[in-house]
Amino acid sequence: MNSLREHCLGKAGACTQDVLVVGGGINGAVSAAALAAGGAKITLIDKGDFASCTSQESSNLAWGGIKYLESYEFGLVWKLCRSRNRLMKAYPEQVREIRFYTSIAKGFRKPRLLIYLGAVLYWFMGRCRTRPPRLLSRNAIRREAPMVNADHLAGGIEYSDCHFVNNDAHFTFGFIRRMLEKGGAAINYAELIAAEHRDGIWHCTLRDHAAGVSFNLQSRIIINAAGPYVDRINTLLGSEGPFRHLFSKGAHIIVPRITETGHVLTFFASDGRLFFMIPMGRRTCIGTTDTRVDHETAEPTTDDVQFLLDNANALLRRETPLTKNDVIATRCGVRPLVVRKEHTEGKADWTALSRKHELDVHTDLKTISIYGGKLTDCLNVGDEIADLAESFGIPIDRSKVWFGESGESTIPDDLDEIARMEPSEIRRIVDEAMVVHLDDFLRRRTRLELTTGRNALRTHPGLIAVAQIIFGTEADTELDRYFEKRR
Ligand SMILES: Cc1cc2nc3c(=O)[nH]c(=O)nc-3n(C[C@H](O)[C@H](O)[C@H](O)COP(=O)(O)OP(=O)(O)OC[C@H]3O[C@@H](n4cnc5c(N)ncnc54)[C@H](O)[C@@H]3O)c2cc1C
Structure with a gap:
């Protein structure tokens, strides 16, 4: 069992959180990083691995949206260009001109x-x-x-x-790492399955899919950053608003x-x-x-x-x-x-639908839902969420920097190189990277799944050795599970 994850589980349940972020894609990750840096008590959960949904499937472009010029969306292009430039400046190694x-x-x-x-x-x-x-x-x-x-x-x-440069999921995990460093708790394979708002506090039931048990968590605010599942979460919370996906x-x-x-x-x-x-x-x-x-x-x-x-x-x-x-x-x-609720049945040219984001705020329930958006716009989302959390009475120290390159080590994209590392070193990096399943490691913390054919991976002696170090006696089960899924 991953010890950092265990530590986060203990921390999340120990006291009422200021904020529970539901969803560990880019929007949840930036929200959590901005709030944790500002001093909020925060837990982020994802029902799968971090960035295992939309934020691992993008085209990996941080772009100003040149194609939206054709539909005369000058305002959107102006803003996206500014967001792209911010990313370029803050992440000179990871977000590069091409x-x-x-x-x-x-x-x-x-x-x-x-x-x-x-x-x-x-x-x-x-x-x-x-x-x-x-x-x-x-x-x-x-x-x-x-x-x-x-x-x-x-x-x-x-x-x-x-x-x-290193892929969307890897970039997203950088924000999770940052929020952990700032004292936040992040738990992958933990799903929000029920929630009740009582006396100004959200009483949440979560399912820990790694351990197969349920646990409770209390929070003042919920940020719904569930990507494509935002509408479902809003139904569960009873906090539907004017937008739909x-x-x-x-x-x-x-x-x-x-x-x-x-x-x-x-x-x-x-x-x-x-x-x-x-x-x-x-x-x-x-x-x-x-x-x-x-x-x-x-x-x-x-x-x-x-x-x-x-x-x-x-x-x-x-x-x-x-x-x-x-x-x-x-x-x-x-x-x-994102569309307004009344437009979901419309016959509009939906491929031309805007890629901007919208925040839906419920002051009575203290929920914020993040609709739509792009990876490129992520720093603005983090800033806007920090503003809203403050308006909900959570003190956020805005002088703290919550993003930017911090020289964190990355797991090499080369199985031979990984297999040559000391077993204790491999254990340490996968623990810090909160690897629970083999695909977390092969698909999101590295790009090995994308760059190596299934058969080449299956027979690679380095993979078997690394799986044994990470999963011990469970290595064969984990390898079978992974290759069955990738068939
Ligand atoms: C094909 C494609 C290409 C794209 N290309 C680009 C691009 O080049 N540049 C760009 O800027 N943007 C691009 N985008 C857009 C960008 O990828 C998305 O806007 C962004 O990843 C959405 O992030 P998110 O955090 O909102 O959602 P997600 O990444 O989907 O995260 C939501 C998370 O919530 C979790 N979740 C759901 N329900 C629960 C629950 N009950 N409990 C706990 N967790 C839950 C999910 O497991 C998921 O991990 C592209 C998108 C696609 C699909």
């Missing part, structure tokens, strides 16, 4: 020059903090990006945005590295939407799809994978086309998109 190489087909709905002017406007809206955009001729694309099939192109543009499924595939240039290759897919090929170490991540779904969870279908492969093949110049045999792993999640 060049986007965008191809524009002949006869595309907007002329190439207009798109270039849009990119220049975008650069200005980003306060010129990145390298300026370039207009690309077809010959320039042929010369500089020979892997792109330029035959049907009018040309293209090159511009900058940012990406999360609609869900858009987005799938990515990961294939062997397509380009050596380090650029993100950007195209307009057959459905007219922006489509990315994003470097991921030795791999390339291709995505994404955008289909409306009715449920909080989603799996990539054969059609999703085929759509991504077909579009990639149409846009690349390759000797042999990519096939499903090249797919090393998939990522798939639902974007929780």
